Amino acid sequence: MWGYYVALALRSSARSKALTALVIVLLAFGVSACMVSYAVFRATTSDPLPAKSSRLYVPQIDNFGPSYTWQGEPPPTLSYTDAMALWQSHKASRQTLLYPAAWQVESDDGSTPAMSLGGDAVTADFFAMFDVPFRFGSGWAASDDELRATVVVISRRLNDKLFGGQDSVGQAIRLDGHIFRITGVLEDWNPKPRFFDLGTNGHTEFDDAGDIYIPLTRGIAMKKDSTTYNGCPTESGVYDTSRWDARLTSECAWIDAWVELATPAEVDRYREFLHNYAGQQQRLGRFSWAPNIRLRNLMDWMAFQDVTPRASSLSMLVSGSFLLIVLVNVIGLMLARFMRRAPEIGIRRALGASRAAIYRQFLIEGATMGFVGGLVGVALTLFGVWGAGGLFEPKIARLVHADASLIALTVLLAVAATVVSALYPTWRAAQTQPAWQIKINS
Amino acid sequence: MAFIKAFMQLRPIVKALGRHKVATALIVLQVALTLAVTSNALFIVATRIVHLSRPTGTDEAHLFVIHNGWTIGQNATQIDANIRTDLDTLRRVPGVRDAFSSYGYPLAGDGSYISVRPKLKPDQKARGPFAMIYAADEHTINTLGISLVAGRNFRPDEITTFGPNDKISPPGIIITRSLADKLFPDESALGKTVYFPGGPTRIVGILASLQGSISITRSSDGDSVLVPAHYVDPDGVWYLLRADAADMKPVIAAALKALQARGGVRVLDPKHGVVTMAQARERAYATDQSLAMLMSIVSGLLLLATAGGIVGLSSFWVSQRRKQIGIRRSLGATTGDILRYFHAENFLIVGGGIVLGIMLAVLANLGLMKVFYPLPHMPLYVPLLGALLLWLLGQLAVWGPARYAAKVPPVVAIRTE
Numbered sequence: 001m002w003g004y005y006v007a008l009a010l011r012s013s014a015r016s017k018a019l020t021a022l023v024i025v026l027l028a029f030g031v032s033a034c035m036v037s038y039a040v041f042r043a044t045t046s047d048p049l050p051a052k053s054s055r056l057y058v059p060q061i062d063n064f065g066p067s068y069t070w071q072g073e074p075p076p077t078l079s080y081t082d083a084m085a086l087w088q089s090h091k092a093s094r095q096t097l098l099y100p101a102a103w104q105v106e107s108d109d110g111s112t113p114a115m116s117l118g119g120d121a122v123t124a125d126f127f128a129m130f131d132v133p134f135r136f137g138s139g140w141a142a143s144d145d146e147l148r149a150t151v152v153v154i155s156r157r158l159n160d161k162l163f164g165g166q167d168s169v170g171q172a173i174r175l176d177g178h179i180f181r182i183t184g185v186l187e188d189w190n191p192k193p194r195f196f197d198l199g200t201n202g203h204t205e206f207d208d209a210g211d212i213y214i215p216l217t218r219g220i221a222m223k224k225d226s227t228t229y230n231g232c233p234t235e236s237g238v239y240d241t242s243r244w245d246a247r248l249t250s251e252c253a254w255i256d257a258w259v260e261l262a263t264p265a266e267v268d269r270y271r272e273f274l275h276n277y278a279g280q281q282q283r284l285g286r287f288s289w290a291p292n293i294r295l296r297n298l299m300d301w302m303a304f305q306d307v308t309p310r311a312s313s314l315s316m317l318v319s320g321s322f323l324l325i326v327l328v329n330v331i332g333l334m335l336a337r338f339m340r341r342a343p344e345i346g347i348r349r350a351l352g353a354s355r356a357a358i359y360r361q362f363l364i365e366g367a368t369m370g371f372v373g374g375l376v377g378v379a380l381t382l383f384g385v386w387g388a389g390g391l392f393e394p395k396i397a398r399l400v401h402a403d404a405s406l407i408a409l410t411v412l413l414a415v416a417a418t419v420v421s422a423l424y425p426t427w428r429a430a431q432t433q434p435a436w437q438i439k440i441n442s
Numbered sequence: 443m444a445f446i447k448a449f450m451q452l453r454p455i456v457k458a459l460g461r462h463k464v465a466t467a468l469i470v471l472q473v474a475l476t477l478a479v480t481s482n483a484l485f486i487v488a489t490r491i492v493h494l495s496r497p498t499g500t501d502e503a504h505l506f507v508i509h510n511g512w513t514i515g516q517n518a519t520q521i522d523a524n525i526r527t528d529l530d531t532l533r534r535v536p537g538v539r540d541a542f543s544s545y546g547y548p549l550a551g552d553g554s555y556i557s558v559r560p561k562l563k564p565d566q567k568a569r570g571p572f573a574m575i576y577a578a579d580e581h582t583i584n585t586l587g588i589s590l591v592a593g594r595n596f597r598p599d600e601i602t603t604f605g606p607n608d609k610i611s612p613p614g615i616i617i618t619r620s621l622a623d624k625l626f627p628d629e630s631a632l633g634k635t636v637y638f639p640g641g642p643t644r645i646v647g648i649l650a651s652l653q654g655s656i657s658i659t660r661s662s663d664g665d666s667v668l669v670p671a672h673y674v675d676p677d678g679v680w681y682l683l684r685a686d687a688a689d690m691k692p693v694i695a696a697a698l699k700a701l702q703a704r705g706g707v708r709v710l711d712p713k714h715g716v717v718t719m720a721q722a723r724e725r726a727y728a729t730d731q732s733l734a735m736l737m738s739i740v741s742g743l744l745l746l747a748t749a750g751g752i753v754g755l756s757s758f759w760v761s762q763r764r765k766q767i768g769i770r771r772s773l774g775a776t777t778g779d780i781l782r783y784f785h786a787e788n789f790l791i792v793g794g795g796i797v798l799g800i801m802l803a804v805l806a807n808l809g810l811m812k813v814f815y816p817l818p819h820m821p822l823y824v825p826l827l828g829a830l831l832l833w834l835l836g837q838l839a840v841w842g843p844a845r846y847a848a849k850v851p852p853v854v855a856i857r858t859e
Contacts, residue, residue: 022754026747033740102677104514104709116511116678116709177514310814311733314486318740321479325472325744329751332468336758391735393728424464 473795
């Protein structure tokens with residue numbers, strides 16, 4: 001029966017070629033515009049750590065107070081005081097503090113000219129928490145954090161440049177003139193978006209990850225400044241970089257914090273801990289406001305930080321409206337197409353076809369057209385994804401790709417959209433009075 | 443005359459449309475949605491294009507910048523000496539017209555600027571207007587290709603230094619006209635004193651225009667201040683160079699080579715550390731560019747889709763009404779009457795869509811303004827222009843089917859199919 005209806009659909013399409021072509025082309029454009037936008041949107045909002053994003057949380061503590069926060073939101077980063085207090089309390093199974101830092105990098109023997117490279121000062125748990133893959137060696141031990149050890153983990157890219165890709169664990173490099181011992185070399189690791197230092201780094205979420213990771217405690221001991229602008233609850237909003245010790249005791253917020261919490265119970269406990277901590281600071285007279293804390297998991301954090309580019313959300317919105325308009329259009333064209341065949345329906349009904357049979361026939365006809373429209377749409381989508389480079393910034397465009405799921409979704413969306421828009425025209429077709437149609441044509 | 447004739451037919455048209463309520467409603471809805479979406483999309487395109495085609499005020503075709511990092515351990519005096527030597531060297535490179543050092547450059551982007559809020563009185567409580575500082579010297583105006591509208595250039599003996607933690611208090615500054623107008627709306631700013639965090643300073647010159655590092659605001663991008671100093675940041679400095687020729691490749695190579703002759707004091711990155719103004723412009727406005735492009739493509743497709751829909755449905759109506767048309771023709775209606783009938787009908791339907799569409803368009807604009815800062819209010823003439831466009835489009839789309847209808851011979855009336 002199905003095959004017969006499909007054959008009927010094709011035959012009736014052959015009779016009204018222009019109308020059919022119009023429906024298919026419209027559908028293909030509407031669906032592919034949506035899918036190209038979706039491909040970009042998907043790339044910019046994708047989960048960088050699908051296996052554990054639900055277990056990673058960003059704690060925020062309001063140490064600015066109502067006059068310096070914006071709409072009551074605590075600053076995205078922590079002050080050194082709060083960061084250290086959280087870290088030393090060990091209330092989460094894993095936790096890391098970090099801030100971005102740039103270095104002048106030289107090989108130990110000075111054979112390569114100095115390079116300026118970026119990275120992050122982190123704590124030992126960083127690598128395990130974010131599933132950072134190692135090519136050689138490993139991260140450092142928690143005891144190295146305590147000892148402010150001069151150890152470093154470098155990227156594969158830097159290892160290729162300095163050591164020709166050989167295992168360089170145990171070798172040394174110079175950072176800002178100081179000798180650091182390499183404990184590990186990373187595999188290519190480039191999470192997109194660059195989520196881990198979103199709080200400090202702001203709008204660099206689609207930049208590549210850095211090349212240098214050293215213990216945060218060592219960075220602090222070296223008075224190594226963060227590379228990014230950070231907020232202070234003062235009139236000027238910036239801190240005096242020349243007075244390091246004052247910075248550490250100030251309320252300026254410049255450190256990203258992450259905690260790993262496995263169960264909802266742990267999350268609740270940690271939230272309570274944060275609340276109590278802020279309450280304690282209030283009692284101590286440091287905060288003159290009620291505890292104002294947040295604990296967001298990775299995906300909520302990215303949404304809060306507005307990772308998705310404006311162009312992407314706007315194109316999603318516009319292509320969605322485009323598809324809606326196309327569907328209104330398709331309803332009209334389907335109505336024309338089905339009503340034109342009122343005599344045929346009349347005869348079928350008179351010969352004993354039930355209403356259900358008419359429904360089936362026309363919905364299948366709709367689905368067939370949707371399927372063909374979907375196939376054309378796939379071609380247009382592939383073309384659009386290929387052309388995304390000309391439409392979006394290079395660093396975003398290179399994240400966009402087509403895969404099996406995108407293609408399947410394109411066809412599915414086309415079929416679903418057509419069937420939905422065929423509902424009303426089909427209902428009208430099924431209302432056809434057999435006797436009336438036959439009489440008119442006699 | 444033809445117009446009046448067409449309107450004489452309105453009553454029967456409205457009556458006939460009443461028999462096709464759903465199909466009519468669908469076209470009305472489609473026209474309304476198309477108008478709402480395209481007028482907003484094209485409005486965004488227009489605002490973006492206006493935004494991204496603003497000139498920086500500089501001789502962009504001949505400008506490039508080199509980021510120069512300093513090796514670790516140099517103090518402010520050494521860095522200042524380095525900058526002076528480097529500038530001497532760079533100005534002597536063949537093909538380089540002039541050069542100066544600064545922090546940031548026009549269109550460099552968020553984060554690459556030093557800001558200041560100059561106050562009019564030393565004890566003023568309110569914040570002054572936001573402005574971006576360029577470290578500058580007597581070569582800055584010639585290098586950027588900008589011009590003074592009042593006052594004078596810096597003198598070589600005025601050039602001092604400032605570092606990242608210094609509170610700036612230069613003896614004199616040069617500001618742009620847009621900033622001067624904000625500070626002193628009613629009088630000339632030349633010779634006036636304003637207060638920086640480090641103390642008072644006199645405005646010695648006023649520039650026609652010079653954009654700062656940021657390119658995202660509508661009101662503050664052009665508010666720049668030239669401070670007569672070398673910026674001595676241990677991290678590094680930007681050298682801004684103006685070339686003689688528009689083909690800057692050989693000049694860039696020569697400038698880098700000249701700097702590398704004293705390579706021990708610096709860290710250069712020939713790949714990422716050299717930016718031409720054209721590249722800076724492309725980077726700064728990449729999002730605006732892609733938004734404008736996307737919106738134009740979608741608007742174009744939308745208009746085509748709507749035209750297609752009108753053609754499709756009108757042809758269907760024509761084929762349904764062949765018999766009526768035949769009867770009208772045999773009762774004396776001319777082909778012109780038939781043509782006018784379909785055009786008038788289309789005019790009415792699209793008109794209905796437009797009324798609904800203008801309301802939707804205004805609502806959509808208000809919604810978008812909340813989500814996408816900084817989008818201004820859409821002036822009413824935008825959807826009105828869109829309405830005109832859709833009316834034209836509708837008339838154009840119905841032209842084919844209407845002509846087909848007009849060709850129906852009167853004899854159809856007496857023929858049974």
